[in-house]
Amino acid sequence: MKRTIDCTHMLKVDIRLKNSPLQGSTQTYVQSFATGETIDGAVSILSQDDLIFENLHISFIGEQSTSIPSAKPNKATHEFLHLIQPLPESALPSPKVFRGRTKYEIPFSFLVPDYLPTPACPHSSHPLVKAAHLHPPPSIGDATIAGFGGRLRDDLAPETACKVVYTIIFKLERPSITTRAQETIMDKRLKVRIKPHVGEIPLPDLDLGAIADEYRLVSRGDIGPHNKGAGKGKLAVTLEQPECFWHPLGDTVRLISKAVRLFFVYTPSSASASASAGSQGNIITLPELKSLRAQITATTLYTTKFDGPHPPQRQRDFFGRPINFRDADIPLEFPSLPQLRWERMDAQAADPNQSPNPEAGPGPGPPGSGSGETEISYIATLLVPVTLTKDKSFVPTFHSCLISRIYSLSFQLEVKGASSSFRLKAPMQIAAERDPSALPSYNASLGVIDTEP
Ligand SMILES: [Zn+2]
Structure with a gap:
């Protein structure tokens, strides 16, 4: 020794x-x-x-x-x-x-x-x-x-x-x-x-195992289930999968920010739709946001074993406390509660080719097309700014033999008249931009990925 x-x-x-x-x-x-x-x-x-x-x-x-x-x-x-x-x-x-x-x-x-x-x-x-x-x-x-x-x-x-x-x-x-x-x-x-900076060769997308089950890009719920008359319907909120967040070249003091889209589709129940139709569409109540919360979660997963699953899966102890991971939540701040700007969509008028029954006239029709009435829905889009705060160091997403760092973006929306909140979660990737003029540096035997089973 x-x-x-x-x-x-x-x-x-x-x-x-x-x-x-x-x-x-x-x-x-x-x-x-x-x-x-x-x-x-x-x-x-x-x-x-x-x-x-x-x-x-x-x-x-x-x-x-x-x-x-x-x-x-x-x-x-x-x-x-x-x-x-x-x-x-x-x-x-x-x-x-x-x-x-x-x-x-x-x-x-x-x-x-x-x-x-x-x-x-x-x-x-x-x-x-x-x-x-x-x-x-x-x-x-x-x-x-x-x-x-x-x-x-x-x-x-x-x-x-x-x-x-x-x-x-x-x-x-x-x-x-x-x-x-x-x-x-x-x-x-x-x-x-x-x-690490990445250029044209992106990081491979790994199967995240049970972690991927947490992602939810669509959330649906009933509006006004206990209301009588108008203001009843179904709301679906869809989160657009965010694109990669890039650290700019040279790691300057520039803020890293991106707008992420949320899509809303509201379909009033036929009772409220006819009520609205009967009074020239004036009494329909469209959903409004009560609150909007969002956060970035930086998850660090680690293992001491080379033969376990990759990336390592979360383990908790008897009391539910983390054993081999940390979820660090960074709440996003919004200056004010955004307003939803609804637009009326007429399903049949919008896309007549979608009509499943071209001969459907007045009279009993197949379920879903009602009794020949046009299905009315309303859509809205919300652009939410997502900014990586400067007081934290958002290291690029990575997977290594013992440690992985992944990110996710989640939203929780409360909507007036809805009995439960709308929760959405999407994976989020952070990478550092590589100077395109610099050649990749191969060292010794490198760059070769051993694909032997
Ligand atoms: Zn490895």
Whole structure:
């Protein structure tokens, strides 16, 4: 087993990144990189006295770790990226001695890959799952790196239970005087924040299992079931599946916002329709909103097992508390309650080809077409702005071997005269836009998705 000897008292080592605004001083905040970008920097070494070494390593590591509280320790760690800086002999002092009070600079350069090497994911029996897992996951769950531009922002991950961390590691080794085994005499680390950007190749759509059963794009209900006379009918509310929310290039301070549509169709019952027809359509009462609530939910799912379902399914304890997930709700705020602007639709007039019975005249007709009367319905569309607030860090949607982050958008509407509320929920995707002029960075054996069963 390797031994570590602490040499920090006589050796000063700094890992510095190029273009750091704090050039020349110690890094005090975490720098952010997109996939396809290069992390350039140098390690500076200053020893008080002459220091003999044998091996010097500079590497870039991506690692995820999860832990699930239980009686037995239940933890997992997975190193999905391990890049090694090639160091020719000429880059190092010869002989391998850092002379006392002499400063050495050893440069490094790591290209953050768009795809991980195929062996990084052991899920080869599920090609789609593997394809998703071979996209590098974003940094998540580490409070020290959640910030951007020096500020700390909540990334909505569960505290301490799961994280994705990227680190530049510098190690210096030499053989032990007694055992001749390699001993680490210096281990210095610098965390960087990684945000995967996707271009034309979108993330694969995974089967979300039971989570997908929660989605509901249509909600129906009766209006005025206890009213007498007018104002009775059926209301259907449909939520349009929102398009992907894109983080703009360069991660600027621009707000990420999108309008999502809700469609309303109201069909008055025939009693209220005839009542309205009998009095020139003036007494019909169209549904009105009493309240509108909406929220984005950021769900982080994690597991300590490689052989479980992907993405991991929610588990709860005896009391219904989350075991392996966190649902973080971010309510959306609306300045005022929107008004529904109804438009009358005449089913037969609107689309005569839809009429199932062209010869239907006055007299008994098939069920659904009434007694030859035109079915009246009313439609309305509501555009609801959905904005990703700036105080939270909405990391892109991702699936990795141990951790997944998914988003959903849900609405709860109360309508005057309705006996219950209308609830809708749609999946929502967040991605970071990739510079279309930059070529994808393939690293070693990459990009190849192992489709072998
Ligand atoms: Zn995997």
